Amino acid sequence: xxKMSVNVAGAALKNxxxxxxxxxxxxxxxxxxxxxxxxxxxxxxxxxxxxxxGNPVPRVCETPSGMLNAIGLQNPGIEEFxxxxxxxxxxxxxxxxxxxCGHTEREYEEVVERLSEEAVDLLEINVSCPNVKEGGMAFxxxxxxxxxxxxxxxxxxxxxxxxxxxxxxxxxxDMAKAAEEAGADAVSLINTLTGMxxxxxxxxxxxxxxxxxxxxxxxxPVAVRMVYEAAHxxxxxxxxxxxxxxxxxxxxxxxxxxxxxxxxxxxxRNPYACIDIIRExxxxxxxxxxxxxxxxxxxx
Numbered sequence: 001x002x003k004m005s006v007n008v009a010g011a012a013l014k015n016x017x018x019x020x021x022x023x024x025x026x027x028x029x030x031x032x033x034x035x036x037x038x039x040x041x042x043x044x045x046x047x048x049x050x051x052x053x054g055n056p057v058p059r060v061c062e063t064p065s066g067m068l069n070a071i072g073l074q075n076p077g078i079e080e081f082x083x084x085x086x087x088x089x090x091x092x093x094x095x096x097x098x099x100x101c102g103h104t105e106r107e108y109e110e111v112v113e114r115l116s117e118e119a120v121d122l123l124e125i126n127v128s129c130p131n132v133k134e135g136g137m138a139f140x141x142x143x144x145x146x147x148x149x150x151x152x153x154x155x156x157x158x159x160x161x162x163x164x165x166x167x168x169x170x171x172x173x174d175m176a177k178a179a180e181e182a183g184a185d186a187v188s189l190i191n192t193l194t195g196m197x198x199x200x201x202x203x204x205x206x207x208x209x210x211x212x213x214x215x216x217x218x219x220x221p222v223a224v225r226m227v228y229e230a231a232h233x234x235x236x237x238x239x240x241x242x243x244x245x246x247x248x249x250x251x252x253x254x255x256x257x258x259x260x261x262x263x264x265x266x267x268x269r270n271p272y273a274c275i276d277i278i279r280e281x282x283x284x285x286x287x288x289x290x291x292x293x294x295x296x297x298x299x300x
């Protein structure tokens with residue numbers, strides 16, 4: 001019997017595969033294809049204190065080996081989420097990780113305070129949001145801002161917090177250390193890389209927002225490098241993500257130092273991607289004589 005369970009910040013996941021925020025909705029769409037109880041965890045779409053309308057359309061375009069998105073964290077707000085989405089997710093035997101977003105530190109705090117009343121397992125803090133009080137720079141692009149928001153949320157959070165790091169920085173290890181020193185229970189990375197696509201025939205940008213987040217297989221080698229650097233800089237757990245399509249991709253991130261792996265863009269093309277990846281990891285363990293998935297974590 002192969003042991004697939006992993007521990008992330010005190011939460012025991014039955015296997016290391018979780019969904020990536022923003023790619024899985026709140027789970028209802030994919031529950032038509034497979035039992036969500038087979039997942040290690042469901043990571044929800046970003047949730048803010050009040051509804052966000054998101055960016056103007058067009059908001060998505062394909063790229064070689066990936067896609068650009070500028071959705072803008074569209075969401076119905078925390079009250080609708082708690083009323084509709086959380087009850088649905090609680091029907092399944094899987095961990096619930098709520099992704100939290102905000103434009104100010106107080107906005108993050110309001111969501112975290114509201115979730116202290118709810119039975120959720122972990123909170124993932126999206127620090128790629130623009131800080132409106134700092135000229136629009138993302139919280140996750142400055143170690144001081146990252147440290148400040150982490151400390152403030154740790155003081156009030158009832159659940160462990162995962163800081164979701166931006167790859168659009170000079171040194172990802174420094175950002176991971178800043179989060180750890182401020183009290184983060186785990187970090188997740190990488191979020192999307194900033195990119196742009198121009199329609200040369202129409203002579204305009206493909207996205208109304210001009211720039212968007214690049215995801216998909218094209219960014220996987222960057223993710224492996226950054227997960228490795230972060231995992232070797234901190235002692236807290238790392239959730240790795242970025243271009244995971246196969247079980248081998250997931251295992252690569254685990255060997256680089258990830259305790260769990262999030263699957264995102266792959267689910268758009270194949271709604272069974274998470275389940276396929278779990279089965280492929282199990283097959284790899286069988287072939288390689290690995291009895292416990294934890295043997296694969298941080299082996300390089």
